[in-house]
Amino acid sequence: MIFCRFTDIGKGNSTAGIYLPHLIIKSQHISTTSRQCPESVLSLFVLTLLLVPNKVLGQFSDQSLTNTTQAFTQAQIVPDVLSSFNPAALLGVEFTDPSTNQSVNVTPGILLSMEQTMKEPQFFLTANVTIPSTIPYVLVIIDPDAPMPQNNTESQFRHMLGGDFHVDNSSKLVNTSAALSDFVNxxxxxxxxxxxxxxxxxxxxxxxxxxxxxxxxxxTPRNNFNLTTFGEAVNLGSPIAGTYFLTGPSSNSSASSTSPASSTSSAATSSGVGRSLKAHGIGLKATWGLTLGLVMYALS
Structure with a gap:
């Protein structure tokens, strides 16, 4: 655990502090110097304070973040795959339908055909803060229902696992090394x-x-993979973003099906005041979550 102590500018007392990886802010009065806190941490912390007011009501959709979290619970991905899911960013996934050459965007819970998911998708990462292109990410696709939900004796099946994904200037995650497990449709x-x-x-x-x-x-066999065990072994931490889709045998899949969590509730859109308050509440939480991850990477 890392403890950073700051000086209260108004009183001259060293009462402000941050515990990492668990963020506890004891005071908002911080100085620009500290002998007990690494400079990289202090810089990133101050930068985040500057970014939050400008980004929290930007293009990033807090409602989409909420929808994704709820969808994971409704689909029992929590707890079947993850013990909890508190994303700090949105993961966009885009397949290309080989029969039409049209893009197919994944929304949580969308039902896609096997043909639509035949080719490896593209991935995009967006958040409330500017994501540095130097930070690498790990992406994984797993099937917790193999060989079938009625009898998932081969769960989890690893469809893809790779590292060294970086965000480019269009928010696309671009891989710079060979995957540990190439994509299998x-x-x-x-x-x-x-x-x-x-x-x-x-x-x-x-x-x-x-x-x-x-x-x-x-x-390594792809079946009977355990993401939790693997994550603990490599210190993967919690996912910062995620989504999921459904695919069944050809007779069960339909391109016209939509996600149960893709609609926005009328309560969330009817009031500008309510929307702003919600954006600040959820947006700040998401921002801190992602920032802490970036801080810990910088310190590693």
């Missing part, structure tokens, strides 16, 4: 109910490129 067997395909983004640990391949490589 969904192929739920005949007679199966639609499967949940869960896509998660993590801030990459500093030693992931050495620890990851020791546990997952080309010879």
């Amino acid at each position: 969904p192929t739920p067997p005949t007679g199966s109910d639609p499967h949940r395909y869960v896509i998660l983004a993590f801030i990459q640990p500093a030693d992931f490129n050495s620890t990851g391949p020791e546990l997952v490589n080309a010879s």
Whole structure:
């Protein structure tokens, strides 16, 4: 645990502090110098304070973040895959339908056909704060319903696992190294109910490129993968973003199906005051969550 102490400008007392990785702000009065706090942490902390008022009501959708969180609970991804899910950013996923060459955007819970999910998708990451292009991310796609939800004896099936994804100037996550597990398209067997395909983004640990391949490589079976066990072994931490889609056998899939969490409630859109308050409440929480991850990466 790291403790950073700041000086109260108004009183000259060293009463303000931040505990990392758990953020506890004891005072809003901070000085620009500190002998007990690494300069990189202080700089990023102050930068975040400057960014929050400008970004919290920007293009980032807090309602979409809330929808995603609720969708994970409704689909029982929490607790089937994750013990909890508190995303700080939005993960966009875009497939290309090979039959039409049209883009297919994933919204949480959307039902897609096997044909639509045949090619590896593109990934995008957006948040309330500017995401540095130097920070690497780990992406994983798993199926907790293999071989079928009625009898998931091969859960979890690892459809993709890779690191060294970086955000470019269009928010796209671009990979700069070979994946530990290349993308394998969904192929739920005949007679199966639609499967949940869960896509998660993590801030990459500093030693992931050495620890990851020791546990997952080309010879590692894809079935019976355990994301929690793997994450603990490589210090992956909690996901900062995620989404999921459904795919069943050809007769069960439909491109016209929509996500149960894609609509915005009338209560959230009817009042500008209510919307602003909600944006500040949720947006600040999301901002701190992502910022802490970036801080810890900088310190690693």
